[in-house]
Amino acid sequence: MMEGSCLxxxxxxxxxxxxxxxxxxxxxxxxxxxxxxSNTATIVKASDFRWLAxxxxxxxxxxxxxxxxxxxxxxxxxxPNPLRNTPYYWIPxxxxxxxxxxxxxxxxxxxxxxxxCKSKASWDTxxxxxxxxxxxxxxxxxxxxxxxxxxxxxxxQI
Ligand SMILES: [Zn+2]
Ligand SMILES: [Zn+2]
Numbered sequence: 001m002m003e004g005s006c007l008x009x010x011x012x013x014x015x016x017x018x019x020x021x022x023x024x025x026x027x028x029x030x031x032x033x034x035x036x037x038s039n040t041a042t043i044v045k046a047s048d049f050r051w052l053a054x055x056x057x058x059x060x061x062x063x064x065x066x067x068x069x070x071x072x073x074x075x076x077x078x079x080p081n082p083l084r085n086t087p088y089y090w091i092p093x094x095x096x097x098x099x100x101x102x103x104x105x106x107x108x109x110x111x112x113x114x115x116x117c118k119s120k121a122s123w124d125t126x127x128x129x130x131x132x133x134x135x136x137x138x139x140x141x142x143x144x145x146x147x148x149x150x151x152x153x154x155x156x157q158i
Contacts, residue, residue: 003052004095006077011054013080015044015091020108021151022093026124027116027137033069033078037124040093040111043145046082049089088145112151115144 002019005012022042030039054072058079062068070081080091093109113132120126126133131151138144 002096004080004091004097006054006057006072006075006079006095008072008075008077010057010074011072011077011079012052013095014050014052015048016050017044017048019044019091020110020153021113021148022109022111023113023115023148024111024126025115026120026126028119029063029067030116031119031121037121039078042091042093042109043083043088043148044091046087046089049080049091083145084141086141086145108153110154112154113148 001014001016003012003014019042022040024038024040026038031037033039057073058070059073060068060070060081066084068081069078071078077095078092079095080089082088083090111127111130113134114126114130115134115138116136117126117133118135132147138147
């Protein structure tokens with residue numbers, strides 16, 4: 001289980017699942033959306049996700065291609081959103097609160113996949129030897145979700 005919130009705490013949510021597989025997307029859109037080098041996120045089943053508060057504080061911007069950015073109306077912080085037409089939610093990991101009662105998250109969660117390595121900013125250092133490094137995207141969103149979910153859990157770090 002883990003809980004997260006936006007900057008102003010208007011939007012809060014909860015994930016009832018063990019999360020250990022994270023990915024980073026270094027594409028030009030994620031650079032702008034995050035205002036940084038990449039988005040670090042995970043994907044969870046919609047059935048394991050729920051809003052605790054502030055769903056009505058969320059607004060979104062969508063690109064014609066389907067990329068969408070959902071964010072808090074008050075503080076502009078990106079927030080989770082349903083992944084296109086899949087039964088999954090996208091969870092930006094920076095929103096997870098440190099007091100979350102999930103020791104497995106602290107010990108086991110690691111970035112396992114890097115997307116759009118070809119588009120990365122010149123100052124962006126990608127950790128070498130990550131199992132999955134893609135120049136662009138995986139074939140399609142369904143195969144990406146399957147790929148991420150099938151990665152074996154790594155031994156916990158102490
Ligand atoms: Zn907010
Ligand atoms: Zn991206």
